[in-house]
Amino acid sequence: MRKDPAGGILKEIFCTKHPLPTIKVKLYAEVKNIVAFEAKNLEKVVIQPTPNCSRQPEWIRIAIRVEKPPNLKTCGYCYGIGRVAWKKWKRRFYCLVQVSQYAFAYLLYHNMPSLCAVTVRKSQEPTEFVQLDGFTIDYVPEPDPELYNQGGKYFFTAIREGDELKFATDDENERNLWVQALYRATGQAYKPVPPKQSVLASKTQGLQDKASKHGLDELIQADPVQMAHDHLFAKLQSMALDYRLNDPICSLGWFSPGQVFVLDEYCARYMVRGCHRHVSLLNDLLNKADDGHLIEPTLIHYSFAFCASHVHGNRPDGVGTVTLEEKEHFQEVKERLKVLLEKQITNFRYCFPFGRPEGALKGTLSLLERVLMKDVVSPVPPEEVRSVIKKCLEEAALINYTRICNEAKIEQRMGVDISPQQRIEDMIRITELCIDLLKENEEHHGE
Structure with a gap:
């Protein structure tokens, strides 16, 4: 997968040796059955490059606009975990939806595989949902030590009797938007107050001070x-x-x-x-x-x-x-x-x-x-x-x-008068040691 400097993404790279190829990008409406020629074609782009074109890759941009449903209050990616639903800490796409005049639900959507290169999903149902009745929303001033290393920096929580939901975002402003939206949805009496200074920011500042104290700033900023x-x-x-x-x-x-x-x-x-x-x-x-x-x-x-x-x-x-x-x-x-x-x-x-x-x-x-x-x-x-x-x-x-x-211990007795019998025994012992040495050399180092 390649990315252009402007942030667009080219998902496929097609290679051909044909001198006059035709490239067609079609936008289909997603259907459950197999894509056929008579399927609803929303839009089509046809490109006919030639070998005389520039050798630099030419990027194609497709402008997309999504109409926000009237009952959708907010949505986005969050890390979340709960006792009943979403039992694993994971980054998911959540939606806060107004079900009725006084009822709100927290919905989870999963990405679905496309049926062709570019598709428009006609409809998609949420995989899990939690009704927000009885929940109390609040900020979490200190990151959860067990979950912090698995993703997410800024935490908030939703608690009711018998259940607790923990969430985290990578951006502090995004957390504030989620907390305020959920606070309005639950209608709770207590208004969440954001921490005066984020603990994560203070920790980061402390690490920067330590780095400056030990002279690491010069190394970090060095050419x-x-x-x-x-x-x-x-x-x-x-x-x-x-x-x-x-x-x-x-x-x-x-x-x-x-x-x-x-x-x-x-x-x-x-x-x-x-x-x-x-x-x-x-x-x-x-x-x-x-x-x-x-x-x-x-x-x-x-x-x-x-x-x-x-x-x-x-x-x-x-x-x-x-x-x-x-x-x-x-x-x-x-x-x-x-x-x-x-x-x-x-x-x-x-x-x-x-x-x-x-x-x-x-x-x-x-x-x-x-x-x-x-x-x-x-x-x-x-x-x-x-x-x-x-x-x-x-x-x-x-x-x-x-x-x-x-x-x-032969040399220790060189100056001592010893009997011929003792000399013969010493020679026999040395001979046996030499034979053992030769056998070891042949066995372990002969090759």
């Missing part, structure tokens, strides 16, 4: 064009990551769908560059990994591949330029990432215990191979990858053997 959105976005993304990693459910660094929507919207609205976004995220993820948080290697791989493609001249997001600051920042992050990956591979038994998260070690090795590439096109020689992994595994073997010796 977005003059702000450093790259810096603000990096801070927003870092805080979002902090919040996400504090969740009781392990997220491995992945943002929630709501956070992704906010970050995407910020980038689209304030033109934050994709390379800046991902290189900032890489920096934050590495900081969290250094602090001991478990980060999904696939997430790091995705952001690194995006930045690497950008820096080496590709266009992953349709932008072919890269700033010097982004390039230098990426090189720093790349070196940090290489050190982190080598550390994780060296301590694979403790960074990926029992092979968890599943596939994380394999993803780390794949990411290391990507980091060792000079560019995004030429693959890294297999010998270079093997040499780096071999170096890491040699250090891992030394670390594992050192921990086994500490566990067996």
Whole structure:
């Protein structure tokens, strides 16, 4: 559905490749049976555009005038709820109708579906009604805390023995009109007096005073064009990551769908560059990994591949330029990432215990191979990858053997005279621990 600046609404958009189409807008009287050609045609508009017409859409306005029924005193949309009728707080269309000389009724009308594009409803009966005999109308100075968040700002009520109706409008003047009309209809002795100052207005003023006190007015009225959105976005993304990693459910660094929507919207609205976004995220993820948080290697791989493609001249997001600051920042992050990956591979038994998260070690090795590439096109020689992994595994073997010796308390007895039998038992124990270690590595990290 599209809207024109003047407030009109174009409900349908028709597409055609015909060079000389004919557009007909017909106004029918609504009937209960199927619309036929012999149905009463109230009015018709025929348009014959050509391909030479302006490419700008041309709006069609239809002037409508509604005759107010003589017994209709007032009508409009209100939020309402009652004990007998309208048991759910909802926005409905109400009418105050004079049934007889001294009797009034409060009627509810529902919107009915149209039978064609433009129709005139011949007649429609109210779905529910309440007679106003015995009701007392009055203002509600304070909004109902349970209903306020569901819609409506300015409340009024109608009470009689055994029943109570609550209503609310979005405009204070509209509430005054409803209360005065209902007051005249009920003929009650008590005349409702509007509150001197709306509680909602005072609350709003209080919030404005607090905002002014804390200096938020300057931020609200600031020109977005003059702000450093790259810096603000990096801070927003870092805080979002902090919040996400504090969740009781392990997220491995992945943002929630709501956070992704906010970050995407910020980038689209304030033109934050994709390379800046991902290189900032890489920096934050590495900081969290250094602090001991478990980060999904696939997430790091995705952001690194995006930045690497950008820096080496590709266009992953349709932008072919890269700033010097982004390039230098990426090189720093790349070196940090290489050190982190080598550390994780060296301590694979403790960074990926029992092979968890599943596939994380394999993803780390794949990411290391990507980091060792000079560019995004030429693959890294297999010998270079093997040499780096071999170096890491040699250090891992030394670390594992050192921990086994500490566990067996061998070094504590190096200077003590012990019997050959005790030495043999120590060697057997170390051998058993090494065998258990090799079995664990084969079982959990062999793949």
